[in-house]
Each structure stands twice: as C-alpha cells, then as structure tokens.
Amino acid sequence: MKADNYIIELVKAANITHDLTNTDIVQAYNSYKTEIRTKLIHSMIRNYTGVPNSELEVIKSAINKAIDSGLLANKHLNRIIQNYQTTIKVIGESKHGVIDNRTGIFYECLDGEQWSTVQRVMNERYPDKVIPFIYFMNDSQLDTFGGVERDSIDWFIMETFSIF
Structure with a gap:
C-alpha cells in the first residue's frame, strides 16, 4: 500500500x-x-x-x-x-483480454481465456506462427518445430501481444 x-x-x-x-x-x-x-x-x-x-x-x-x-x-x-x-x-468491464500490439485491436475474453485468444488471433492474423505456437504450448521440452525456434515464437508473442 x-x-x-x-x-x-x-x-x-x-x-x-x-x-x-x-x-x-x-x-x-x-x-x-x-x-x-x-x-x-x-x-x-x-x-x-x-x-x-x-x-x-x-x-x-x-x-x-x-x-x-x-x-x-x-x-x-x-x-x-x-x-x-x-x-x-x-x-471495459471484464478487464480481461488480449491486445494485438501490431494492429491495436483489443480482443475481449474471460479470465483464463487469454492464451486461447492469442491462439485464435494468431490463427487469423499470423497463420505461419500458429502451428509452432500450439506445439510449444503443449510440449515444454520442445525447442524447435518445423525449423522454428521456441525463442523466436516466445519473442514474437512478447512483442505482439499484451495480455490482461
């Protein structure tokens, strides 16, 4: 306080x-x-x-x-x-959602749905990154998928999305 x-x-x-x-x-x-x-x-x-x-x-x-x-x-x-x-x-009222920092668009969602919202936005706007993202989300030991490094997807997420 x-x-x-x-x-x-x-x-x-x-x-x-x-x-x-x-x-x-x-x-x-x-x-x-x-x-x-x-x-x-x-x-x-x-x-x-x-x-x-x-x-x-x-x-x-x-x-x-x-x-x-x-x-x-x-x-x-x-x-x-x-x-x-x-x-x-x-x-707004829910105070939960995802902002695509590249477009400035806010995607409202319920608390706990932020990552599925990120996945939906990636599927719509960044389809080349969504498949590696899904694999990395489901396998924490996986460092590379289809020639894409986990670090590059992590960096993309951090730079592209603000999660509330």
Whole structure:
C-alpha cells in the first residue's frame, strides 16, 4: 500500500491531465511495471542461455528492484498514464483480454481465456506462427518445430501481444 500511495501522490504532483481514479492509477502503474519487467527478463533469458539458474535468479531480482525504483521517476508517469488510457481503459468491464500490439485491436475474453485468444488471433492474423505456437504450448521440452525456434515464437508473442 505504501508504494500505491506514493505513485498516486507522484501523479498528483506531476499535474498530469487524466481522468483516472486512484485505483486506475495503481493499476496503470502495476500493468506498466509488469510489461517492462516481462520484456526485460525475457530479453535477459534469451541473451544468457547457459547461465546457471541461480545466477539468473540474482539477475531477475536486480532487474525487478531497478524497475520498481526506476518507474517511479517522474519521466515515466506520462507513459504509465498513457499506457493505461490506450490499453487497459479500453478493455471495459471484464478487464480481461488480449491486445494485438501490431494492429491495436483489443480482443475481449474471460479470465483464463487469454492464451486461447492469442491462439485464435494468431490463427487469423499470423497463420505461419500458429502451428509452432500450439506445439510449444503443449510440449515444454520442445525447442524447435518445423525449423522454428521456441525463442523466436516466445519473442514474437512478447512483442505482439499484451495480455490482461
């Protein structure tokens, strides 16, 4: 709660024009922080394959602490609010869905249906990637399918979709 109050006070002090409630501000901050954290950790894992898991955990922890403190800087407040207004705010009542970041289209779904929604969107818009995606989802030990690397599909998913 202390961090929640802090981010609310920072947004007020920055005089950013918005129509968000305090709950929206906290949700915006947490959503933005999760998105940045996920991208950084995924990138780190891609670049440090072969590093022992214990060392990866230390690096992940350092990234998490840096993000927690860094995002509170005023220069990120506009991004946090804008991210919320352009993504989460459009979601509507359910607050669950998938945004295709390449097209900006939001696909609403029920909680727990995000991955099947990603699969449906991939089937419609990215058919060349959907079959490897399905195989990788069903077999965590599989690293390559049809000449496609798991890492490339993972990266595609992380860059193309925002999941709420």
